[in-house]
Amino acid sequence: MKALLYTPIWFLQLFTTAKSFRDNPILGNATLNRWGLHLTRLKVAHAIMRLRRRLLSSGISAEDWQSFETQGYILKENFLPAEHFIALEAEIRAYRGEVRECQQGDTQNHHTLLEPATLQQLPQTMALFKIDYFKRLMRYTGGHLRQPFLYIEQVRNGVAAGGKDPQKNLHSDTFHPTMKFWFFLDDVPLEKGPFNYVPSSNQLTPERLAWEHKTSQYACKHADSYAARGSFRFETNDLAQLKLPAPKTFVVKKNSLLMADTFGIHARGQAEAGSTRLAIWGMSRTNPFNLFPGTGFAFVDAAQYKIVKALRDWEDYKAAKHGRKSAWHKI
Numbered sequence: 001m002k003a004l005l006y007t008p009i010w011f012l013q014l015f016t017t018a019k020s021f022r023d024n025p026i027l028g029n030a031t032l033n034r035w036g037l038h039l040t041r042l043k044v045a046h047a048i049m050r051l052r053r054r055l056l057s058s059g060i061s062a063e064d065w066q067s068f069e070t071q072g073y074i075l076k077e078n079f080l081p082a083e084h085f086i087a088l089e090a091e092i093r094a095y096r097g098e099v100r101e102c103q104q105g106d107t108q109n110h111h112t113l114l115e116p117a118t119l120q121q122l123p124q125t126m127a128l129f130k131i132d133y134f135k136r137l138m139r140y141t142g143g144h145l146r147q148p149f150l151y152i153e154q155v156r157n158g159v160a161a162g163g164k165d166p167q168k169n170l171h172s173d174t175f176h177p178t179m180k181f182w183f184f185l186d187d188v189p190l191e192k193g194p195f196n197y198v199p200s201s202n203q204l205t206p207e208r209l210a211w212e213h214k215t216s217q218y219a220c221k222h223a224d225s226y227a228a229r230g231s232f233r234f235e236t237n238d239l240a241q242l243k244l245p246a247p248k249t250f251v252v253k254k255n256s257l258l259m260a261d262t263f264g265i266h267a268r269g270q271a272e273a274g275s276t277r278l279a280i281w282g283m284s285r286t287n288p289f290n291l292f293p294g295t296g297f298a299f300v301d302a303a304q305y306k307i308v309k310a311l312r313d314w315e316d317y318k319a320a321k322h323g324r325k326s327a328w329h330k331i
């Protein structure tokens with residue numbers, strides 16, 4: 001009975017960002033994936049995102065475009081003039097807003113949502129997001145006119161009991177091109193667990209397609225629950241099979257901007273227990289089957305925060321009913 005009710009929803013999810021092989025029996029169906037369901041979604045999503053990024057690439061320097069298209073990332077050091085950066089760093093460190101925490105393994109991640117009302121209180125941070133070239137970079141790498149979700153992020157390594165942090169395994173976030181960025185407010189030396197990224201792993205090569213085809217056929221029963229839910233994990237020997245180089249470790253100074261396509265293979269670096277890194281963090285994940293790259297209207301940007309806040313509140317309510325804390329709970 002449940003299957004009868006849910007089948008139309010599961011089917012419609014094929015045309016969205018839905019990625020869980022375990023939770024959607026159509027996406028997870030081994031026979032359909034042997035026949036190419038997962039591969040078709042990959043190829044169509046990547047073709048549409050390539051087109052949308054191209055549409056929004058005007059004004060992007062040849063160097064940045066080349067780096068993002070071929071390597072999957074853009075790194076810009078000393079991004080802000082020193083004066084602006086110093087003022088912005090002081091502003092963020094002094095700000096006391098609502099913080100939500102997510103614990104994965106022994107790592108805690110703290111997020112403060114940079115919704116429009118919050119940005120009103122943070123003029124230096126608001127000025128960062130008004131820089132014309134940064135706006136162009138966000139639109140191009142996200143392949144969408146809607147602004148990414150913006151947060152203050154602090155990663156706190158090895159501060160809680162809970163075993164290994166799953167984000168420290170090499171992985172791809174999802175099946176389609178997507179973007180995350182970090183504007184670092186701390187220096188990130190090796191001991192603070194720098195971001196690791198496998199250069200050129202954003203490419204849909206014949207080797208990657210073959211790997212995805214094979215993995216999609218058993219993904220619904222994958223021993224790793226993250227992989228079963230559509231975020232595939234990679235071992236070092238997989239990289240050799242994919243003809244990919246070793247991960248690049250982004251040891252960077254504060255005032256560096258790093259933007260990455262997290263379809264590409266990446267991980268948080270191993271870090272010393274107790275180390276933290278502070279950044280302004282953004283994420284853009286839009287429907288890769290929609291050719292329309294959005295409107296860029298400010299009210300749409302504002303509405304997305306209302307939606308995310310309502311969802312977080314709903315998750316708090318559901319968790320509290322079972323005497324638990326939600327995955328992203330207030331602290």
Ligand SMILES: [Fe+2]
Pocket residue numbers: 167171172173262266
């Ligand atoms: Fe990730």
